[in-house]
Amino acid sequence: MSEPDPTPAVTGEVTGPQRVTAPDLRETRRVGGRVWRLRAARVVRGVSPPTMALGLRLGADDVSQRHARSVIDLALRVGEAMLSTGASAADCVTNLLRLMHAYGVRSAHVDVTFTSITVSIHRGLDEDPLSVMRVIPGRAPDYTRLEGVQRIVDEAVHAAESGTDLRDIEDARRELDAVLRAPHPYRRWVVTLGAALLAVGVVMLFGAKPGMWLVAAVSAAVVDRVQRVMYGIRLAAFFAQVVSAAVPTLFALALYAAAANGISVPGVDRPSLVVISGIVMLLAGLGVMGAAQDALDGYYVTAGARGMEVIMMTIGIAVGVALVIGFAHRFGIPMEASPIVAVGGTPLQSAAGAVLIALGFCLGTYTGRRTTLVAVLVAVFGWLVFELGLALGLGAVSSTALASAPVGALAYAVHRRLRLPELAVGTAGVVALLPGLAVYRAIYLMQEGTPAVVGGAVTHFVTAVSTGVALAAGLSIGGYLARRRLGLDRAAQLARRRSESRYVSG
Helix, strand or coil: CCCCCCCCCCCCCCCCCCCCCHHHHHHHHHHHHHHHHHHHHHHHCCCCCCCCCCCCCCCCCCCCHHHHHHHHHHHHHHHHHHHHCCCCHHHHHHHHHHHHHHCCCCCEEEEECCCEEEEEECCCCCCCCEEEEEECCCCCCCHHHHHHHHHHHHHHHHHHHHCCCCCCHHHHHHHHHHHHHCCCCCCHHHHHHHHHHHHHHHHHHCCCCHHHHHHHHHHHHHHHHHHHHHHHCCCCHHHHHHHHHHHHHHHHHHHHHHHHCCCCCCCCCCCHHHHHHHHHHHHHCCCHHHHHHHHHCCCHHHHHHHHHHHHHHHHHHHHHHHHHHHHHHHCCCCCCCCCCCCCCCCHHHHHHHHHHHHHHHHHHCCCCHHHHHHHHHHHHHHHHHHHHHHHCCCCHHHHHHHHHHHHHHHHHHHHHHHCCCHHHHHHHHHHHHCCHHHHHHHHHHHHHCCHHHHHHHHHHHHHHHHHHHHHHHHHHHHHHHHHHHHCCCHHHHHHHHHHHCCCCEC
16 A cells, blocks of 8 residues: 655645644744845845945047047147136036047046146057146136137037037147137237226226226226236235235325325215225126136135145235234324225116126126127126125125126126126126225224124124125026026036046046
């Protein structure tokens, strides 16, 4: 007889209760615990890739060494030109990546510091990588050249995206040389006129009379010529700033001395406005917004160097003004800014002042005619928004941020639609909001040297710094919102993503 099969038959009938042994119970519990652990892991474990990619290769470019070298050389020349003419680190990096992307190089790294720019290309494991560095010789705002360089990049990107014939690299290099070697659009006396117009616009914002307009214009013209002489003899920039700041203060000292001796100058009632106009004129050329913009964009090395330059040049302004004020105190001539000195005057005069400030700044930075016209309109709009903020009870710093945000948005909009330099329009639009009065009052109080007024001096300095940060922050957020609305081309989107992911360092 065969032994019965120990495995029960599988039928639809119930054969009776089954006894569960201890090993079976432990196995069931082990399986159940594993299931719950997996479910808990699904709840807390991330499923998307990291937002910041670390150590990931961008891929290799299948390009010849000659082509790679040609692209790097062109990109370095473009980057040097942009940084030298006033572009921020973020704009420089973005445009370099766009340009190299258009010429088929997509594995590029760009590193920008205050004094150099480096471009590296990865060409795979079987080919040597290429890295080339170029030193930035100096910086001076020149928005006509910046506009020409930007046009070369935009044309290359447009040709690559539309599938049309892309300009040969040699032709692009020759066009770049032509842009950089072209004469300025204005003669040097026009730049001096621009400085005078800027100073006149500043005193108009404070409701000054025509007599002060003339004094401010003459003072600014003298400052411009003195600066040209100082840089011509290669005097260190700090000492050139000291001498330049002393010039309008000497004009104010002469007016104060005349008033102390009973000599009345028609139309001149607040000589400290001459000093304030000179401070604004000198601050406008320091790149205050550029330094803060680099910091906001995450390029901290470049921002730190630019910020140190701004600090040193601002100290030079303070030293020049303080020397003359100290000389005035020595002879008992008061030079304190009048308590009634504040932004005021009629709306029409203030708007006219904003127009002259933007026009003077554009002439001083060799801005093209179309860009100048647009910048003037944007500056008037920004000033009206600033006055609206003051009328609503907002503080000076908050009103500055409120006014600079639409200026930043409009600057990008006209760049996208009209291909005008965004930096020129944005900076010209906010020059009227620079904190010249706060800087002057802080310097004057520091000259008093008594503990009672040191706190007030610190307060004015903090106000000046806060105003500069508000200007940069407003321009940045305005440009960001405009980019979200109007969009970027594909190459610019790639460049922005790679910059934000720290493929590019600054």
